[in-house]
Amino acid sequence: MTDLAPAAPPEPPYYAVVFTSVRTDGDNGYGERAAEMVRLAADQPGFLGVDSARGSDGLGITVSYWRDEESIRAWRDHVAHAVTRAEGRARWYESFAVHVAKVERAYDFQRQAV
């Protein structure tokens, strides 16, 4: 058993923002800023959770969950986030894709302790 677990799905409908990326070489201040952005996002109205993983091949996926489109727009327009996105294009990312999606159904599974 581990405490690590995916974010529990809220009651649909809600929104998911899928951010898939390949980083440039080196850290260049990325790690610190990424942690700061996760803390800041978690303080925004409508934030429901986030999951993030980067594999040994370098491909990373972050999925953040939001109550509605309004909360996604407000986070997009947050100054610190907008500045960070510009830095991401300038320094941190080789390539990325963003998908904004309305979650229609969800379920989860948790192994029972034996």
Place this chain on the structure above:
Amino acid sequence: MTDLAPAAPPEPPYYAVVFTSVRTDGDNGYGERAAEMVRLAADQPGFLGVDSARGSDGLGITVSYWRDEESIRAWRDHVAHAVTRAEGRARWYESFAVHVAKVERAYDFQRQAV
């Protein structure tokens, strides 16, 4: 530069299935089956792409992209996939969450070669 890149977003609307998981200890035949499922999914009608990452902490995220709900349902009901999901609950996963979502907008970024 690298050939590694996120799946390019199709023209919305399309569907994303976000599968977030924590594995049990050991491989137990998981790796081979996971690769087989990716190959099989890619052969299904309506399959548009897939991205997958598992971080060193053990959290994994796989996002598959589909043309419509019908193609997601057909893949869900594919016998080999259904059998594999049952094995996943029995052996491979400590916990997981699934979010089925309709992508409303998407964009991507590719660094230009200098």
